[in-house]
Amino acid sequence: MEAYDRLMLFTGRTSYYLTNKIIKVLRQFPGMQGLELYEPEVIKFANENLKVKITESVRGADVFIVQTSAPSWHAPTGINPEKVDPEDVEELSLSENIMELLITIDALRGASAGRITVVTPYYPYARSDKKDEPRISISARLMGQMLKEAGADRVLTVNLHALQIQGFVPTPCDQLDANPLIADYFSRHHDKNDLAVLATDAGGVKWATKYAEMLQCPLAVCDKRRWKDNEDPEIRNVIGIEEIKGKQVAIFDDEVLTGGTMTSAIEALQNRFDLSVNYVSCVHGVFAKGAIDRIKDAGVQQIVTTDTLPPLKDSDKSVHTVSTAPLLAAAIRNIHTGKSVTQIFKQPNLLLDVQVGLFS
Secondary structure (H helix, E strand, C coil): CCCCCCEEEEECHHHHHHHHHHHHHHCCCCCCCCCCEECCEEEECCCCCEEEECCCCCECCEEEEECCCCCHHHHHHHCCCCCCCHHHHHHCCHHHHHHHHHHHHHHHHHCCECEEEEECCCCCCCCCCCCCCCCCCCHHHHHHHHHHHHCCCEEEEECCCCCCHHHHCCCCEEEECCHHHHHHHHHHHCCHHHEEEEECCHHHHHHHHHHHHHHCCCEEEEEEECCCCCCCCEEEEEECHHHHCCCEEEEEEEEECCCHHHHHHHHHHHHHHCCCCCEEEEEEECCCCCHHHHHHHCCCCEEEEECCCCCCCCCCCCEEEECCHHHHHHHHHHHHHCCCCHHHHHCHHHHHHHHHHHHC
8 A cells, every 4th residue: 555644634615614623633643733724725716617726735645635515504604714705605505615626636636646535524416326217317426426537536424325325436435424423422411211212214214223222222113104196104103102202202314404304203293192302313414494493393402413514604502513523533544544444433432532522
């Protein structure tokens, strides 16, 4: 394996919030105390074309570029306000972020970077992972192909919507798991003896089972069925409801966009089974306009997510953000030093201690 003596960490415009946390963790590792964070110079012309300039020499360096797939409503809290004009923030759409990332990779390759690792905590177009309608694109595959063609040597991401997306990326692709960080938050801040996990449909059983095992608490599953094509799904039964009655019930998912499906299920549970849901958690809090209010209006006391996307500007204390920076920093270090990324999950206490020490 080729050795790279210099690790250089770059951030995209909407990922400064997270990258700044990552470098704080990296500086805790031996030999990395002086590590610097680099920000490419991005210029947007009147014709809406972008120019990205790398202002430091990257020749032969092991470069990591962090750029998550942030939609425009997450941009205001993701940027470095000293580098990005606040008037330009609203124009930082998802499509522009993706284009900025591709141009940055190409600029790094043209500047003779030794190796380029793209760190995209929330993978672009992750939900477009299959052809479930005629004549549509499998856009998650297209994203992987474009990253490769731009010059990326490997990709690092967090909790893909579907594992087959790793196969769409024609370069080595590492997926990190943020679920243990969320489970640890619940363990530290809630009585596990009073917790219960609920899967609102068959698709959520995978996540629910994982959390029930990590938290060592009871699990219930909704029997949701659609009886006719023109009817909404109906919760007919809750399997294991007797085990979770009277407990603090939590629903876990990989991402929440509008919260519409989830809140419909929560309201149905309240009306039909007299079962309240206290907590909602997801790794990727996309939270389109009105999503958080919609979930809170359904009686949910707390929403727990991570910082794979920047927190919303106006989110209140009912939303708690668990940082993935320790996880990403450990992976970056291990990739740079040629160590196993899987090894990170064999030392979970190290990550959790960093999480509590720096970001609690």
